[in-house]
Amino acid sequence: MRKFRFFPLVWMVFVLVGPLLADGHLEFSFHYSRWTLNLARGLLDNMVSDVLESDLKDRFTTRIQNDYPNLVENGYSQKVTFDAPGDNIGFELRYYPGGHQGAFSLGLAVEQSSMRVTFPEVIANLDLEDPDLKQTANFRGLAQANFRIKPLSFHVNLRWELLPSKVISPYLTLGAGLSTGKSFFDASYQYSYSGTLTLPDSSTKEYTESATKTLRQIKDERLAAGKSFALNFLPIVQMNFGLRAKISKMFNFYFDAGVFDGFLFRAGLGMRI
Numbered sequence: 623m624r625k626f627r628f629f630p631l632v633w634m635v636f637v638l639v640g641p642l643l644a645d646g647h648l649e650f651s652f653h654y655s656r657w658t659l660n661l662a663r664g665l666l667d668n669m670v671s672d673v674l675e676s677d678l679k680d681r682f683t684t685r686i687q688n689d690y691p692n693l694v695e696n697g698y699s700q701k702v703t704f705d706a707p708g709d710n711i712g713f714e715l716r717y718y719p720g721g722h723q724g725a726f727s728l729g730l731a732v733e734q735s736s737m738r739v740t741f742p743e744v745i746a747n748l749d750l751e752d753p754d755l756k757q758t759a760n761f762r763g764l765a766q767a768n769f770r771i772k773p774l775s776f777h778v779n780l781r782w783e784l785l786p787s788k789v790i791s792p793y794l795t796l797g798a799g800l801s802t803g804k805s806f807f808d809a810s811y812q813y814s815y816s817g818t819l820t821l822p823d824s825s826t827k828e829y830t831e832s833a834t835k836t837l838r839q840i841k842d843e844r845l846a847a848g849k850s851f852a853l854n855f856l857p858i859v860q861m862n863f864g865l866r867a868k869i870s871k872m873f874n875f876y877f878d879a880g881v882f883d884g885f886l887f888r889a890g891l892g893m894r895i
Contacts, residue, residue, distance in 0.1 A: 690821075
């Protein structure tokens, strides 16, 4: 008897889609994209450095002060390199209220993305001092870090074609989306470091540490420590410029580039009905 429960859903689809097809038409499309932050490397360098400085410096200082509680921070510097590759696949349903020659369309999309920010080498230098004895120490370390998120997200967007009746037509797409909470909190953060502490008497001590945590674990740790955690999902802003090439009356090829919480280059195939 369970199969009969699908009849109301099928009926609703026909009720909603029927009037749309009467005046306009629908397009189904699939696409593949490459995602990156590297195009904005110059703008992001300072922000990336600040985030890592806050995280790594606290880790170094905490470990050292567990063994030498009299040593306090006296200065910190670091050199950071990073890479931010990723990809994306998606399915989109688009409605053209003006029919085949319409310039405006509304799209609903499901996107599965893989976004990764890696720090293959972070060279850190931490100066410390004992304020009572007026003695100094130095920690020099090498760290690596990797943040990876695979958001499953749902989007709505608006598109305007400039030459809808032509074989080749440029277009602009504006939209926004939200990831599911589960895919957001399954994001992983991995780090490792090793370094040498040189003490005032010139003796040395080695430190190493590595760990992998999900965003869910990081959130729980912050809440347990009485700190806030602002986001429970990943918001995604979309603004693409592209070209539509008409292959036939039913099929179109798309290529576009733009903003997708980073920079995205996309190719897709659409079928209009």
